[in-house]
Amino acid sequence: MNIVVCIKQIPDTTDVKFDRETGRLKREGQPATINxxxxxxxxxxxxxxxxxxxxxxALTMGPxxxxxxxxxxxAMGADEAIHVxxxxxxxxxxxxxxxxxxxxxxKIGAVDLIxxxxxxxxxxxxxxxxxxxxxxxxxCVCFVQKIEGIADGKITVQRMMEEGYDRVExxxxxxxxxxxxxxxxxxxxxxxxxxxxxRQPKALTVADLPEAKPExxxxxxxxxxxxxxxxxxxxxxxxxxxxxxxxxxxxxxxHLRK
Amino acid sequence: MELMKDPEVLNPDECRGVCVxxxxxxxxxxxxxxxxxxxxxxxxDALGDDLHAALxxxxxxxxxxxxxxxxxxRIHVAxxxxxxxxxxxxxxxxxxxxxxxxxxxxLLGAATNLGRSLLPNxxxxxxxxxxxxxxxxxxDDATKNLVATRPAFGGTIFADVVMENRRPQIxxxxxxxMEPAERRDAPSGEIVRHDLPPCAxxxxxxxxxxxxxxxxxxxxxxxxxxxxxxxxxxxxEAFEMIRExxDALGGGVxxxxxxxxxxxxxxxxxxxxxxxxVRPKIYVACGISGAIQHLVGMRSSDTIIAINRDPxxxxxxxxxxxxxxxxxxxxxxxxxxxxxGG
Numbered sequence: 001m002n003i004v005v006c007i008k009q010i011p012d013t014t015d016v017k018f019d020r021e022t023g024r025l026k027r028e029g030q031p032a033t034i035n036x037x038x039x040x041x042x043x044x045x046x047x048x049x050x051x052x053x054x055x056x057x058a059l060t061m062g063p064x065x066x067x068x069x070x071x072x073x074x075a076m077g078a079d080e081a082i083h084v085x086x087x088x089x090x091x092x093x094x095x096x097x098x099x100x101x102x103x104x105x106x107k108i109g110a111v112d113l114i115x116x117x118x119x120x121x122x123x124x125x126x127x128x129x130x131x132x133x134x135x136x137x138x139x140c141v142c143f144v145q146k147i148e149g150i151a152d153g154k155i156t157v158q159r160m161m162e163e164g165y166d167r168v169e170x171x172x173x174x175x176x177x178x179x180x181x182x183x184x185x186x187x188x189x190x191x192x193x194x195x196x197x198x199r200q201p202k203a204l205t206v207a208d209l210p211e212a213k214p215e216x217x218x219x220x221x222x223x224x225x226x227x228x229x230x231x232x233x234x235x236x237x238x239x240x241x242x243x244x245x246x247x248x249x250x251x252x253x254x255h256l257r258k
Numbered sequence: 259m260e261l262m263k264d265p266e267v268l269n270p271d272e273c274r275g276v277c278v279x280x281x282x283x284x285x286x287x288x289x290x291x292x293x294x295x296x297x298x299x300x301x302x303d304a305l306g307d308d309l310h311a312a313l314x315x316x317x318x319x320x321x322x323x324x325x326x327x328x329x330x331x332r333i334h335v336a337x338x339x340x341x342x343x344x345x346x347x348x349x350x351x352x353x354x355x356x357x358x359x360x361x362x363x364x365l366l367g368a369a370t371n372l373g374r375s376l377l378p379n380x381x382x383x384x385x386x387x388x389x390x391x392x393x394x395x396x397x398d399d400a401t402k403n404l405v406a407t408r409p410a411f412g413g414t415i416f417a418d419v420v421m422e423n424r425r426p427q428i429x430x431x432x433x434x435x436m437e438p439a440e441r442r443d444a445p446s447g448e449i450v451r452h453d454l455p456p457c458a459x460x461x462x463x464x465x466x467x468x469x470x471x472x473x474x475x476x477x478x479x480x481x482x483x484x485x486x487x488x489x490x491x492x493x494x495e496a497f498e499m500i501r502e503x504x505d506a507l508g509g510g511v512x513x514x515x516x517x518x519x520x521x522x523x524x525x526x527x528x529x530x531x532x533x534x535x536v537r538p539k540i541y542v543a544c545g546i547s548g549a550i551q552h553l554v555g556m557r558s559s560d561t562i563i564a565i566n567r568d569p570x571x572x573x574x575x576x577x578x579x580x581x582x583x584x585x586x587x588x589x590x591x592x593x594x595x596x597x598x599g600g
Contacts, residue, residue: 102261166468246591248588
């Protein structure tokens with residue numbers, strides 16, 4: 001069972017600061033972390049490997065510092081890590097990113113399953129996972145809350161929906177995006193951390209992916225363009241209600257009745 | 259695995275009008291369909307073009323008839339047994355088929371779990387741009403391009419996005435943001451059937467069953483009122499009083515990450531960054547301190563009411579009404595007062 005987990009490094013959002021003048025995000029000197037849902041994807045991959053054997057490869061596309069997210073996955077237990085890093089990839093939207101990741105996955109070779117976090121905390125588009133699946137022309141199930149089992153080359157999963165969940169069976173290879181409810185990610189062991197320190201992820205540039213068409217990667221391969229960023233309107237100051245519970249309830253009731 | 263061939267992109271000069279994906283599940287139209295019909299109508303009017311809807315499913319003739327009451331010019335229906343239940347492959351193949359026939363300039367879907375699975379796949383098949391999770395849609399006066407507004411970084415920043423060179427310009431739209439189209443008594447609009455050639459929409463995945471966990475409870479993403487409990491309520495048994503207040507207000511029960519991680523309530527109730535993004539008319543946060551993880555999931559609610567004993571809790575910064583005191587006394591008092599009415 002060879003599993004690829006696509007991960008992304010994101011700014012640590014509890015610390016997000018942005019310039020009110022330009023509306024741009026202050027990234028410099030800000031802490032970065034692996035996207036939370038991607039950690040769940042790594043965990044699920046490791047559990048499947050423990051059951052079925054095989055190898056887990058963590059894959060990311062991003063700037064140099066994104067190597068830390070890969071090291072996090074290796075510390076958790078991933079066998080291999082691949083970092084696609086190239087200036088030519090800057091400005092990629094989800095269309096260009098999913099194409100490039102699909103290209104990189106083909107380079108890995110025999111892959112049975114691809115796992116992604118359902119969405120990232122920064123962009124929150126939830127587009128790259130299904131985009132990769134379509135580029136590779138493999139079946140895809142998004143928002144998976146549980147993998148029920150794998151047998152006879154088929155995986156059975158629960159897909160979270162608004163009113164409950166759907167059970168879907170899917171032949172492998174397939175791509176799944178996972179939600180938080182699927183598992184509780186392990187804490188990296190000291191041994192894992194040591195391993196991650198020693199092991200340098202494999203670096204790929206665009207030159208290593210000669211089949212990737214220049215007009216389909218980076219800003220050139222993107223179909224969306226951000227024209228403006230701005231801060232949300234500030235909410236007006238709220239009204240504080242104090243006193244005995246019954247009095248507070250009466251006050252709120254009268255306010256809401258208006 | 260084999261890479262998809264370069265997509266055949268639509269010629270922008272041939273594309274006109276707006277098409278909305280009318281989502282249905284098990285024979286029921288999603289409220290999202292009417293919200294998109296409303297948003298789509300406004301965009302189509304700004305362009306002076308037609309509004310189309312795409313409806314996929316099996317035995318959905320009644321739903322197509324129902325859509326005729328919402329001011330849509332043409333309702334395109336692909337009715338086929340392979341479309342009975344949602345599978346990414348069959349639905350995206352069928353929707354692409356309709357889009358290639360209709361050639362809309364703009365394609366809108368809802369940012370529901372179904373829409374967020376389907377539209378990214380469609381975008382790749384068409385080689386088109388997609389702006390996900392939008393909260394605003396407008397037509398640029400000069401270029402007539404779609405300007406899609408979306409939050410990023412948990413709503414700390416908003417971005418205007420254009421997809422100027424590709425068609426259709428695809429956007430998924432968050433629930434409860436757009437004013438829904440009003441139902442008119444007299445049906446209008448033409449129903450156009452799209453036959454799928456055999457196997458055109460075959461899926462390798464197989465739909466086994468749908469498990470409805472709500473069973474009469476409220477879907478948070480479409481709820482008018484949500485009452486949520488956090489760490490401050492103290493334990494799983496306290497969700498009983500949360501539920502009672504939710505019932506009194508006719509709403510659903512939400513929870514903070516802390517309450518879910520503690521095992522007090524199921525993950526499906528979680529509101530926030532790694533849970534559901536909600537936008538009710540009234541959101542009551544009980545014993546929730548207001549960590550950014552929670553705020554990003556609920557801060558666009560119309561009226562936020564926060565109950566916390568710590569007057570310095572960050573939740574009060576987004577609250578219209580801040581109730582300072584013991585959550586165990588205030589929540590039951592509220593439930594009692596709202597039940598009494600008057």
